[in-house]
Amino acid sequence: MVSVTQFMWSSFNYTKRKLILENFTPVSAFSGGILIGLAATLLLLFNGRIAGISGMMSGLIKAPRIELYWRLVFLMGIVLGAFIFHLIRPDFYHPRTNFPFWLLALGGFLVGFGTRMGNGCTSGHAVCGIARLSLRSIVATATFMLSGFITVYVVRHLIGW
Amino acid sequence: MKLILASLISGMLFGVGLSLSQMINPDKVLNFLDIAGAWDPSLIFVMLGALEVTFISFKVILKRPSPVFDHKFYLATKKEIDKPLIIGATIFGIGWGLTGYCPGPAVAGLGFGNPEAVIMVIAIYLGFMVHRYLFER
Numbered sequence: 179m180v181s182v183t184q185f186m187w188s189s190f191n192y193t194k195r196k197l198i199l200e201n202f203t204p205v206s207a208f209s210g211g212i213l214i215g216l217a218a219t220l221l222l223l224f225n226g227r228i229a230g231i232s233g234m235m236s237g238l239i240k241a242p243r244i245e246l247y248w249r250l251v252f253l254m255g256i257v258l259g260a261f262i263f264h265l266i267r268p269d270f271y272h273p274r275t276n277f278p279f280w281l282l283a284l285g286g287f288l289v290g291f292g293t294r295m296g297n298g299c300t301s302g303h304a305v306c307g308i309a310r311l312s313l314r315s316i317v318a319t320a321t322f323m324l325s326g327f328i329t330v331y332v333v334r335h336l337i338g339w
Numbered sequence: 340m341k342l343i344l345a346s347l348i349s350g351m352l353f354g355v356g357l358s359l360s361q362m363i364n365p366d367k368v369l370n371f372l373d374i375a376g377a378w379d380p381s382l383i384f385v386m387l388g389a390l391e392v393t394f395i396s397f398k399v400i401l402k403r404p405s406p407v408f409d410h411k412f413y414l415a416t417k418k419e420i421d422k423p424l425i426i427g428a429t430i431f432g433i434g435w436g437l438t439g440y441c442p443g444p445a446v447a448g449l450g451f452g453n454p455e456a457v458i459m460v461i462a463i464y465l466g467f468m469v470h471r472y473l474f475e476r
Contacts, residue, residue, distance in 0.1 A: 201370065203361060207381040210360020211388020217353035218389070219396040224345035226406030227413050229353065231442040235460075236467045248346040253446055255350020256357070260450030263358040271451055272364045274439075279458065281437055286445070286459040288434030290466020293442060295474070296427025297415065300441040301353075303428075304386060309393035310401075310414070317420050318428040325432025330372040333437065 206270075218306050221252070230302020231256075232293035296322070341408045357447045360385040365439025365455065372436055434466075 218229040225248060234249040241249070264271060293299045296318050298307065303322075307315020333339050361367045362385060370379035405411055435441050440448075440459045448456025 201367070201377075201379045201381070203381045204384045207360045207384035208388040210356045210358070210362070211385035211390075212392055213352050213356030213359060214385065215356075215389035215392025215396070217349045217356060218393050219400070220345060220349040220352065222397060222406065222412070223400045224349075224407045225342050226409045226411060228415070229349065231446060232463075235442055235446070235463065239464075239467060239471065244342070248342055251343050252346040252350035252353070255347045255352075256354035256443065256446045257450040258347075259351035259354025259356075260358050260363065260447035261354075262351070263355045264451035267358075268451075270358055270361060270363070271453070272366065273453065274365055274455065277365075277455060282455055282458045283462045285434040285438030286440070286462025287466040287469075288430050288437070289440065289442060289445075289459070290434075290463035291470045292427045292429070292431030292434055292466070293463075294427065294467055294470040295423045296429075296431055297417075297424065299431060299443070300435075301443050305389045305393055306397070307415075309390060309397040312415065314415070314417060314420060314424055318424055321425055321428035322432035322435065325429045326372045326436040327374055329433045329436025330369055331375050334369075334373055335375050 228306045230298050232299040362444045368439040
């Protein structure tokens, strides 16, 4: 009986480890990160602007013409870059199915509202702000990471969705 | 015009970076945020990769008197840690943890027809509008 339990436990552990290793993609993550860093570098070097996506999005609502154009074009560049990458490597995108609409709508609303109130998101605060050693960005990044960790913990482990 | 071209190229790089790093997959993001579960630390490497570049490049670039195509740098000037920063970042983190999307990947998802991305982008704009209505008048 003991050996059966042991066997089950070890195979469970094995599956779990295999799962983690299969999903763990440090090389593509790091390379993708470098490209994101290069994009932020180009934007600062040539245009003097910070590559903060939430700021660019909200900046489309009301801005003088030139501010509107560079933002719109950058966002269209993201769409185009993702489109081209998807043509070459469609296997990188794993569609999610059956995710509740209301949860996306609620979460999206909180992302919009929160990034406006906190003046930035993952790109502006975590990538650009931290590079400038901005204390506000460091605090914001630590805060939204922690809040993200807690949210996923509550959703997956306490509520158990 | 040069400003617009630089924006386009930079944006495209950003979009490719998000795709290659798999930030575009909300489940991947949620697995990264799930430290108590089958934690997938990959996305730390996205931030490390990006910061490795920006840490060095920003320092060098900001020594210049101005960027190449404009007469000044546009940087946030606020220094103090205030309530809106903390509350806003907390709210953003909740939305991120509920959906697995931050704004960049939501925009990128429009490029390969991810229906979730469409809902996210619309909902994000609703969030902007409500914040605007409440606090920016």
